Amino acid sequence: MFELLGTTLPSRLFLGTAQYPSPAILADAVQASGTSVVTVSLRREMAGGRDGEKFWSLIRSLGTRILPNTAGCHSVKEAVTTAKMAREVFGTSWIKLEVIGNHDTLQPDVFGLVEAARILCDDGFAVFPYTTDDLIVAQRLLEAGCKVLMPWCAPIGSALGPVNIPALRSMRGHFPGVPLIVDAGLGRPSHAATVMELGFDAVLLNTAVARAADPVGMARAFGKAVDAGREAFLSGMLEPRDVAVPSTPTIGRAVFS
């Protein structure tokens, strides 16, 4: 169980809903993963269109919590307005705040992010900021009112996994009481297990599951990896050593010469 912002979540895996081969596979992947939070977005609706209604109906049938995002927003104004529109449609004050700073890398504009976070926190939102692993930015986000942080571990959709483990470890150490959710860049279940072993509270991923050859199987694998990583973190892992240490007792060993 994961206590987050006064809510008890059965799973520490947050799952995106984009890029699946079909709505049915999306639904099956959500179920297989065991996730209790899915991310959604808002996009322009065609005149007379019903695509949004169909998708919204599917999402509601999943029975999970919903974390809307501001994906694609490149300015504070865009992100703030999108967040307010999402709150009205989805009926939640949770918002995954993205203020993108670069089209190619999709890295966050951390200055705009802090500004937008302050505006939205003051307006009653529970802001989940998509940020980097920079400690000073993280501190500014907390000062702006964020109660949770979502650092990347690699660029969105890259599948590179945690490319800067010392930075993630440092972040975990600097903010021991803050829920930290690794968002973006995870490619394999072992990546998820790695960041969970570092003590991160949860992970959010999408592409690695949705674009797998078998999204349902991959969703299940990620669910297990997140659980395994968390249990390993809580169980106290052995520190690496530079010398060999026999695991079989040497006392009482037979001598044949």
Place this chain on the structure above:
Amino acid sequence: MKLIVNGQALEIDASTLAELLAALDYEGDWLATAVNSDLVHKVNRAEFQLSDGDRIEILSPMQGG
């Protein structure tokens, strides 16, 4: 009246946001609206007066990561 709706220039006879939505066959409580980059709550659409050149965004739930 000339309006920009979801990025498309339109010439349409509608004085309020609610009238615009009806004229374009938008309906449903899953829609969110903004005029000139500011949210217009659904309860305010009937009274919200449009002006020539307004930019309207009409959004609905979509897949997201």
